Amino acid sequence: MGIVVGIDIGGSTTKIAGFREGKMLIPVQISADSAVASLFGAFGKFLYDNNLQLTDIGQVNLTGVGSSEIKQNIYGVPTYRVDEFSANGVGGGYFAGNKKEFMVVSMGTGTSFVEVRNNVPRHIGGIGIGGGTITGLSKLMLNTNDVDKIQELASGGKVGNIDLRIGDISKNPLPGLDLEITASNFGKASSRANCEDKAAGIVHMVIETICQTAVLISNGTDIRDFVLIGNLINFPECWNVCEMIKTMYPQVNFIIPENGEYGTAIGTALANECCLKHVE
Structure with missing residues:
Protein backbone atom coordinates (compact mmCIF):
# COMPACT_ATOMS: atom_id res chain seq x y z
CA MET A 1 0.00 0.00 0.00
CA ALA A 87 -7.91 11.39 15.64
CA ASN A 88 -6.91 13.50 18.65
CA GLY A 89 -6.65 10.39 20.80
CA VAL A 90 -4.52 8.52 18.27
CA GLY A 91 -2.35 11.57 17.62
CA GLY A 92 -1.83 12.08 21.33
CA GLY A 93 -0.89 8.43 21.68
CA TYR A 94 1.80 8.89 19.03
CA PHE A 95 3.48 11.43 21.34
CA ALA A 96 2.65 9.72 24.65
CA GLY A 97 5.00 6.80 24.04
CA ASN A 98 4.18 3.77 26.18
CA LYS A 99 1.81 5.57 28.54
CA LYS A 100 -1.51 3.73 28.95
CA GLU A 101 -3.62 6.50 30.48
CA PHE A 102 -3.39 10.15 29.49
CA MET A 103 -5.43 13.13 28.36
CA VAL A 104 -5.04 14.83 24.99
CA VAL A 105 -5.61 18.58 25.13
CA SER A 106 -6.29 19.79 21.59
CA MET A 107 -5.78 23.55 21.53
CA GLY A 108 -7.30 24.75 18.30
CA THR A 109 -9.74 27.57 17.63
CA GLY A 110 -11.43 26.20 20.75
CA THR A 111 -10.24 23.34 22.94
CA SER A 112 -11.28 19.71 23.34
CA PHE A 113 -10.27 17.16 25.96
CA VAL A 114 -9.93 13.48 25.06
CA GLU A 115 -9.15 10.84 27.66
CA VAL A 116 -7.26 7.77 26.41
CA ARG A 117 -7.09 4.49 28.30
CA ASN A 118 -5.47 1.42 26.78
CA ASN A 119 -5.57 3.02 23.32
CA VAL A 120 -9.31 3.74 23.55
CA PRO A 121 -10.12 7.48 23.23
CA ARG A 122 -13.13 9.06 24.92
CA HIS A 123 -14.21 12.65 24.40
CA ILE A 124 -14.61 14.29 27.81
CA GLY A 125 -15.77 17.70 26.62
CA GLY A 126 -14.46 21.05 25.51
CA ILE A 127 -14.42 24.79 26.10
CA GLY A 128 -14.83 27.74 23.76
CA ILE A 129 -11.40 29.10 24.69
CA GLY A 130 -8.47 28.68 22.33
CA GLY A 131 -6.59 30.27 19.47
CA GLY A 132 -9.76 31.97 18.29
CA THR A 133 -9.99 33.71 21.66
CA ILE A 134 -6.44 35.02 21.31
CA THR A 135 -6.97 36.38 17.80
CA GLY A 136 -10.42 37.77 18.62
CA LEU A 137 -9.35 39.62 21.76
CA SER A 138 -6.19 40.83 20.03
CA LYS A 139 -8.28 42.27 17.20
CA LEU A 140 -10.33 44.21 19.75
CA MET A 141 -7.48 45.28 22.03
CA LEU A 142 -4.43 45.41 19.75
CA ASN A 143 -6.01 46.00 16.34
CA THR A 144 -4.41 42.89 14.88
CA ASN A 145 -5.34 39.24 14.52
CA ASP A 146 -2.04 38.23 12.93
CA VAL A 147 -0.71 35.35 15.03
CA ASP A 148 2.95 36.09 14.32
CA LYS A 149 2.48 39.72 15.34
CA ILE A 150 0.61 38.71 18.50
CA GLN A 151 3.37 36.28 19.42
CA GLU A 152 6.01 38.95 18.82
CA LEU A 153 4.17 41.44 21.01
CA ALA A 154 3.54 38.89 23.76
CA SER A 155 7.21 37.91 23.89
CA GLY A 156 8.09 41.53 24.77
CA GLY A 157 5.38 41.96 27.39
CA LYS A 158 5.21 41.30 31.12
CA VAL A 159 2.25 39.33 32.42
CA GLY A 160 2.98 40.68 35.90
CA ASN A 161 1.90 44.14 34.70
CA ILE A 162 -1.52 42.76 33.73
CA ASP A 163 -2.43 39.87 36.04
CA LEU A 164 -3.02 40.14 39.75
CA ARG A 165 -0.83 37.53 41.43
CA ILE A 166 -0.78 36.03 44.89
CA GLY A 167 2.32 38.11 45.61
CA ASP A 168 0.32 41.27 44.96
CA ILE A 169 -2.15 40.51 47.73
CA SER A 170 -0.08 38.51 50.18
CA LYS A 171 3.48 38.85 51.46
CA ASN A 172 3.70 35.11 52.03
CA PRO A 173 2.77 32.11 49.87
CA LEU A 174 -0.61 30.56 50.59
CA PRO A 175 -1.02 26.78 51.08
CA GLY A 176 -0.33 25.24 47.67
CA LEU A 177 -0.01 28.65 46.00
CA ASP A 178 3.32 30.39 45.56
CA LEU A 179 3.62 34.13 45.01
CA GLU A 180 3.71 33.87 41.18
CA ILE A 181 0.34 32.09 40.88
CA THR A 182 -2.41 34.08 39.16
CA ALA A 183 -5.07 35.42 41.49
CA SER A 184 -7.00 37.23 38.73
CA ASN A 185 -6.32 37.42 34.99
CA PHE A 186 -6.18 41.10 33.96
CA GLY A 187 -6.84 41.97 37.60
CA LYS A 188 -4.00 44.52 37.61
CA ALA A 189 -4.49 45.95 34.12
CA SER A 190 -4.63 49.71 33.70
CA SER A 191 -5.50 52.05 30.85
CA ARG A 192 -1.78 52.81 30.56
CA ALA A 193 -0.82 49.21 29.76
CA ASN A 194 1.21 48.90 26.56
CA CYS A 195 0.43 46.60 23.66
CA GLU A 196 3.15 44.12 24.61
CA ASP A 197 1.74 43.66 28.11
CA LYS A 198 -1.80 43.33 26.77
CA ALA A 199 -0.69 40.65 24.30
CA ALA A 200 1.17 38.78 27.03
CA GLY A 201 -1.92 38.93 29.24
CA ILE A 202 -4.21 37.61 26.52
CA VAL A 203 -1.96 34.69 25.61
CA HIS A 204 -1.28 33.81 29.24
CA MET A 205 -4.97 33.90 30.18
CA VAL A 206 -6.03 31.60 27.35
CA ILE A 207 -3.29 29.00 27.83
CA GLU A 208 -3.64 29.08 31.61
CA THR A 209 -7.41 28.58 31.37
CA ILE A 210 -6.97 25.60 29.06
CA CYS A 211 -4.31 23.86 31.13
CA GLN A 212 -6.04 24.55 34.44
CA THR A 213 -9.28 23.15 33.02
CA ALA A 214 -7.51 19.97 31.88
CA VAL A 215 -6.08 19.38 35.35
CA LEU A 216 -9.35 20.18 37.14
CA ILE A 217 -11.50 17.85 35.03
CA SER A 218 -9.02 15.03 35.68
CA ASN A 219 -9.44 15.37 39.46
CA GLY A 220 -10.77 12.16 40.93
CA THR A 221 -9.16 10.08 38.17
CA ASP A 222 -5.73 8.50 37.78
CA ILE A 223 -4.85 10.70 34.80
CA ARG A 224 -1.55 12.45 35.43
CA ASP A 225 -0.14 12.92 31.92
CA PHE A 226 -1.43 15.60 29.55
CA VAL A 227 -0.41 15.69 25.89
CA LEU A 228 -0.81 19.17 24.41
CA ILE A 229 -1.43 19.45 20.66
CA GLY A 230 -2.40 22.32 18.37
CA ASN A 231 -0.79 25.58 17.31
CA LEU A 232 -0.87 27.17 20.76
CA ILE A 233 1.99 24.95 21.89
CA ASN A 234 4.25 27.14 19.73
CA PHE A 235 3.74 30.10 22.06
CA PRO A 236 6.67 30.18 24.52
CA GLU A 237 4.16 31.08 27.23
CA CYS A 238 2.75 27.55 26.98
CA TRP A 239 5.82 26.09 28.67
CA ASN A 240 5.82 28.84 31.32
CA VAL A 241 2.16 28.22 32.18
CA CYS A 242 2.70 24.47 32.48
CA GLU A 243 5.60 25.00 34.86
CA MET A 244 3.49 27.36 36.96
CA ILE A 245 0.60 24.89 37.18
CA LYS A 246 2.98 22.13 38.23
CA THR A 247 3.85 24.14 41.35
CA MET A 248 0.19 23.74 42.38
CA TYR A 249 -0.17 20.15 41.16
CA PRO A 250 3.28 18.50 41.39
CA GLN A 251 1.87 15.14 40.34
CA VAL A 252 0.93 16.26 36.81
CA ASN A 253 3.10 15.95 33.73
CA PHE A 254 2.59 18.11 30.64
CA ILE A 255 3.95 16.77 27.35
CA ILE A 256 4.60 19.50 24.77
CA PRO A 257 5.90 17.50 21.81
CA GLU A 258 7.87 18.55 18.76
CA ASN A 259 5.44 18.73 15.81
CA GLY A 260 2.60 18.61 18.32
CA GLU A 261 0.73 21.22 16.31
CA TYR A 262 0.13 18.43 13.78
Whole structure:
Protein backbone atom coordinates (compact mmCIF):
# COMPACT_ATOMS: atom_id res chain seq x y z
CA MET A 1 0.00 0.00 0.00
CA GLY A 2 1.16 3.56 -0.70
CA ILE A 3 1.58 6.38 1.77
CA VAL A 4 -1.39 7.18 4.00
CA VAL A 5 -1.84 10.89 4.63
CA GLY A 6 -3.98 12.54 7.26
CA ILE A 7 -5.49 15.97 6.65
CA ASP A 8 -7.01 18.09 9.40
CA ILE A 9 -9.23 20.79 7.87
CA GLY A 10 -9.76 23.13 10.80
CA GLY A 11 -11.54 26.40 11.37
CA SER A 12 -8.55 28.53 10.39
CA THR A 13 -5.78 26.24 9.09
CA THR A 14 -5.39 22.95 7.27
CA LYS A 15 -2.62 20.57 8.32
CA ILE A 16 -1.37 17.43 6.64
CA ALA A 17 0.91 14.65 7.85
CA GLY A 18 1.92 11.32 6.40
CA PHE A 19 4.06 8.29 7.09
CA ARG A 20 6.31 6.13 4.95
CA GLU A 21 7.50 2.85 6.47
CA GLY A 22 6.68 4.15 9.93
CA LYS A 23 8.64 7.39 9.54
CA MET A 24 6.82 10.70 9.50
CA LEU A 25 7.31 12.80 6.40
CA ILE A 26 7.60 16.61 6.43
CA PRO A 27 4.24 17.94 7.67
CA VAL A 28 2.58 20.99 6.16
CA GLN A 29 0.03 23.59 7.21
CA ILE A 30 -1.56 26.44 5.29
CA SER A 31 -4.38 28.93 5.80
CA ALA A 32 -7.16 29.70 3.33
CA ASP A 33 -10.72 30.97 3.47
CA SER A 34 -12.11 27.94 1.65
CA ALA A 35 -11.90 24.41 3.07
CA VAL A 36 -11.57 22.95 -0.43
CA ALA A 37 -8.87 25.45 -1.43
CA SER A 38 -6.88 24.85 1.75
CA LEU A 39 -7.16 21.07 1.31
CA PHE A 40 -5.76 21.04 -2.20
CA GLY A 41 -3.18 23.71 -1.37
CA ALA A 42 -1.88 21.70 1.58
CA PHE A 43 -1.95 18.48 -0.44
CA GLY A 44 0.09 19.98 -3.27
CA LYS A 45 2.64 21.52 -0.91
CA PHE A 46 2.96 18.23 0.96
CA LEU A 47 3.76 16.38 -2.27
CA TYR A 48 6.28 19.04 -3.31
CA ASP A 49 8.04 19.36 0.06
CA ASN A 50 8.44 15.59 0.33
CA ASN A 51 9.42 15.08 -3.33
CA LEU A 52 6.43 12.77 -3.89
CA GLN A 53 4.26 11.94 -6.86
CA LEU A 54 0.50 11.51 -6.65
CA THR A 55 1.01 7.82 -7.41
CA ASP A 56 2.95 7.49 -4.14
CA ILE A 57 -0.22 8.19 -2.14
CA GLY A 58 -2.34 5.13 -1.37
CA GLN A 59 -4.99 6.62 0.94
CA VAL A 60 -6.23 9.97 2.20
CA ASN A 61 -7.88 10.35 5.61
CA LEU A 62 -9.74 13.55 6.47
CA THR A 63 -10.93 15.09 9.71
CA GLY A 64 -11.88 18.51 11.08
CA VAL A 65 -14.86 20.79 10.68
CA GLY A 66 -14.08 21.49 7.01
CA SER A 67 -13.93 17.82 6.01
CA SER A 68 -17.74 17.67 5.71
CA GLU A 69 -17.45 19.72 2.50
CA ILE A 70 -15.47 16.97 0.78
CA LYS A 71 -17.85 14.59 -1.01
CA GLN A 72 -15.54 12.60 -3.29
CA ASN A 73 -12.14 10.92 -3.46
CA ILE A 74 -9.17 13.28 -3.64
CA TYR A 75 -7.55 12.98 -7.08
CA GLY A 76 -9.09 9.52 -7.36
CA VAL A 77 -7.22 8.27 -4.27
CA PRO A 78 -9.41 6.32 -1.78
CA THR A 79 -10.52 8.93 0.75
CA TYR A 80 -11.99 8.40 4.20
CA ARG A 81 -13.33 10.51 7.01
CA VAL A 82 -12.13 10.10 10.62
CA ASP A 83 -13.93 11.34 13.75
CA GLU A 84 -11.88 14.26 15.07
CA PHE A 85 -11.88 13.14 18.69
CA SER A 86 -10.62 9.69 17.70
CA ALA A 87 -7.91 11.39 15.64
CA ASN A 88 -6.91 13.50 18.65
CA GLY A 89 -6.65 10.39 20.80
CA VAL A 90 -4.52 8.52 18.27
CA GLY A 91 -2.35 11.57 17.62
CA GLY A 92 -1.83 12.08 21.33
CA GLY A 93 -0.89 8.43 21.68
CA TYR A 94 1.80 8.89 19.03
CA PHE A 95 3.48 11.43 21.34
CA ALA A 96 2.65 9.72 24.65
CA GLY A 97 5.00 6.80 24.04
CA ASN A 98 4.18 3.77 26.18
CA LYS A 99 1.81 5.57 28.54
CA LYS A 100 -1.51 3.73 28.95
CA GLU A 101 -3.62 6.50 30.48
CA PHE A 102 -3.39 10.15 29.49
CA MET A 103 -5.43 13.13 28.36
CA VAL A 104 -5.04 14.83 24.99
CA VAL A 105 -5.61 18.58 25.13
CA SER A 106 -6.29 19.79 21.59
CA MET A 107 -5.78 23.55 21.53
CA GLY A 108 -7.30 24.75 18.30
CA THR A 109 -9.74 27.57 17.63
CA GLY A 110 -11.43 26.20 20.75
CA THR A 111 -10.24 23.34 22.94
CA SER A 112 -11.28 19.71 23.34
CA PHE A 113 -10.27 17.16 25.96
CA VAL A 114 -9.93 13.48 25.06
CA GLU A 115 -9.15 10.84 27.66
CA VAL A 116 -7.26 7.77 26.41
CA ARG A 117 -7.09 4.49 28.30
CA ASN A 118 -5.47 1.42 26.78
CA ASN A 119 -5.57 3.02 23.32
CA VAL A 120 -9.31 3.74 23.55
CA PRO A 121 -10.12 7.48 23.23
CA ARG A 122 -13.13 9.06 24.92
CA HIS A 123 -14.21 12.65 24.40
CA ILE A 124 -14.61 14.29 27.81
CA GLY A 125 -15.77 17.70 26.62
CA GLY A 126 -14.46 21.05 25.51
CA ILE A 127 -14.42 24.79 26.10
CA GLY A 128 -14.83 27.74 23.76
CA ILE A 129 -11.40 29.10 24.69
CA GLY A 130 -8.47 28.68 22.33
CA GLY A 131 -6.59 30.27 19.47
CA GLY A 132 -9.76 31.97 18.29
CA THR A 133 -9.99 33.71 21.66
CA ILE A 134 -6.44 35.02 21.31
CA THR A 135 -6.97 36.38 17.80
CA GLY A 136 -10.42 37.77 18.62
CA LEU A 137 -9.35 39.62 21.76
CA SER A 138 -6.19 40.83 20.03
CA LYS A 139 -8.28 42.27 17.20
CA LEU A 140 -10.33 44.21 19.75
CA MET A 141 -7.48 45.28 22.03
CA LEU A 142 -4.43 45.41 19.75
CA ASN A 143 -6.01 46.00 16.34
CA THR A 144 -4.41 42.89 14.88
CA ASN A 145 -5.34 39.24 14.52
CA ASP A 146 -2.04 38.23 12.93
CA VAL A 147 -0.71 35.35 15.03
CA ASP A 148 2.95 36.09 14.32
CA LYS A 149 2.48 39.72 15.34
CA ILE A 150 0.61 38.71 18.50
CA GLN A 151 3.37 36.28 19.42
CA GLU A 152 6.01 38.95 18.82
CA LEU A 153 4.17 41.44 21.01
CA ALA A 154 3.54 38.89 23.76
CA SER A 155 7.21 37.91 23.89
CA GLY A 156 8.09 41.53 24.77
CA GLY A 157 5.38 41.96 27.39
CA LYS A 158 5.21 41.30 31.12
CA VAL A 159 2.25 39.33 32.42
CA GLY A 160 2.98 40.68 35.90
CA ASN A 161 1.90 44.14 34.70
CA ILE A 162 -1.52 42.76 33.73
CA ASP A 163 -2.43 39.87 36.04
CA LEU A 164 -3.02 40.14 39.75
CA ARG A 165 -0.83 37.53 41.43
CA ILE A 166 -0.78 36.03 44.89
CA GLY A 167 2.32 38.11 45.61
CA ASP A 168 0.32 41.27 44.96
CA ILE A 169 -2.15 40.51 47.73
CA SER A 170 -0.08 38.51 50.18
CA LYS A 171 3.48 38.85 51.46
CA ASN A 172 3.70 35.11 52.03
CA PRO A 173 2.77 32.11 49.87
CA LEU A 174 -0.61 30.56 50.59
CA PRO A 175 -1.02 26.78 51.08
CA GLY A 176 -0.33 25.24 47.67
CA LEU A 177 -0.01 28.65 46.00
CA ASP A 178 3.32 30.39 45.56
CA LEU A 179 3.62 34.13 45.01
CA GLU A 180 3.71 33.87 41.18
CA ILE A 181 0.34 32.09 40.88
CA THR A 182 -2.41 34.08 39.16
CA ALA A 183 -5.07 35.42 41.49
CA SER A 184 -7.00 37.23 38.73
CA ASN A 185 -6.32 37.42 34.99
CA PHE A 186 -6.18 41.10 33.96
CA GLY A 187 -6.84 41.97 37.60
CA LYS A 188 -4.00 44.52 37.61
CA ALA A 189 -4.49 45.95 34.12
CA SER A 190 -4.63 49.71 33.70
CA SER A 191 -5.50 52.05 30.85
CA ARG A 192 -1.78 52.81 30.56
CA ALA A 193 -0.82 49.21 29.76
CA ASN A 194 1.21 48.90 26.56
CA CYS A 195 0.43 46.60 23.66
CA GLU A 196 3.15 44.12 24.61
CA ASP A 197 1.74 43.66 28.11
CA LYS A 198 -1.80 43.33 26.77
CA ALA A 199 -0.69 40.65 24.30
CA ALA A 200 1.17 38.78 27.03
CA GLY A 201 -1.92 38.93 29.24
CA ILE A 202 -4.21 37.61 26.52
CA VAL A 203 -1.96 34.69 25.61
CA HIS A 204 -1.28 33.81 29.24
CA MET A 205 -4.97 33.90 30.18
CA VAL A 206 -6.03 31.60 27.35
CA ILE A 207 -3.29 29.00 27.83
CA GLU A 208 -3.64 29.08 31.61
CA THR A 209 -7.41 28.58 31.37
CA ILE A 210 -6.97 25.60 29.06
CA CYS A 211 -4.31 23.86 31.13
CA GLN A 212 -6.04 24.55 34.44
CA THR A 213 -9.28 23.15 33.02
CA ALA A 214 -7.51 19.97 31.88
CA VAL A 215 -6.08 19.38 35.35
CA LEU A 216 -9.35 20.18 37.14
CA ILE A 217 -11.50 17.85 35.03
CA SER A 218 -9.02 15.03 35.68
CA ASN A 219 -9.44 15.37 39.46
CA GLY A 220 -10.77 12.16 40.93
CA THR A 221 -9.16 10.08 38.17
CA ASP A 222 -5.73 8.50 37.78
CA ILE A 223 -4.85 10.70 34.80
CA ARG A 224 -1.55 12.45 35.43
CA ASP A 225 -0.14 12.92 31.92
CA PHE A 226 -1.43 15.60 29.55
CA VAL A 227 -0.41 15.69 25.89
CA LEU A 228 -0.81 19.17 24.41
CA ILE A 229 -1.43 19.45 20.66
CA GLY A 230 -2.40 22.32 18.37
CA ASN A 231 -0.79 25.58 17.31
CA LEU A 232 -0.87 27.17 20.76
CA ILE A 233 1.99 24.95 21.89
CA ASN A 234 4.25 27.14 19.73
CA PHE A 235 3.74 30.10 22.06
CA PRO A 236 6.67 30.18 24.52
CA GLU A 237 4.16 31.08 27.23
CA CYS A 238 2.75 27.55 26.98
CA TRP A 239 5.82 26.09 28.67
CA ASN A 240 5.82 28.84 31.32
CA VAL A 241 2.16 28.22 32.18
CA CYS A 242 2.70 24.47 32.48
CA GLU A 243 5.60 25.00 34.86
CA MET A 244 3.49 27.36 36.96
CA ILE A 245 0.60 24.89 37.18
CA LYS A 246 2.98 22.13 38.23
CA THR A 247 3.85 24.14 41.35
CA MET A 248 0.19 23.74 42.38
CA TYR A 249 -0.17 20.15 41.16
CA PRO A 250 3.28 18.50 41.39
CA GLN A 251 1.87 15.14 40.34
CA VAL A 252 0.93 16.26 36.81
CA ASN A 253 3.10 15.95 33.73
CA PHE A 254 2.59 18.11 30.64
CA ILE A 255 3.95 16.77 27.35
CA ILE A 256 4.60 19.50 24.77
CA PRO A 257 5.90 17.50 21.81
CA GLU A 258 7.87 18.55 18.76
CA ASN A 259 5.44 18.73 15.81
CA GLY A 260 2.60 18.61 18.32
CA GLU A 261 0.73 21.22 16.31
CA TYR A 262 0.13 18.43 13.78
CA GLY A 263 -1.26 16.02 16.39
CA THR A 264 -4.74 15.75 14.90
CA ALA A 265 -3.42 15.27 11.35
CA ILE A 266 -0.99 12.64 12.62
CA GLY A 267 -3.80 10.79 14.39
CA THR A 268 -5.89 10.98 11.23
CA ALA A 269 -3.13 9.34 9.21
CA LEU A 270 -2.63 6.61 11.81
CA ALA A 271 -6.32 5.95 12.53
CA ASN A 272 -7.38 2.32 12.73
CA GLU A 273 -9.57 0.88 10.00
CA CYS A 274 -12.54 0.74 12.37
CA CYS A 275 -12.47 4.56 12.61
CA LEU A 276 -12.70 5.13 8.84
CA LYS A 277 -15.81 6.06 6.87
CA HIS A 278 -15.64 6.49 3.12
CA VAL A 279 -16.49 10.01 1.93
CA GLU A 280 -19.92 10.36 0.38
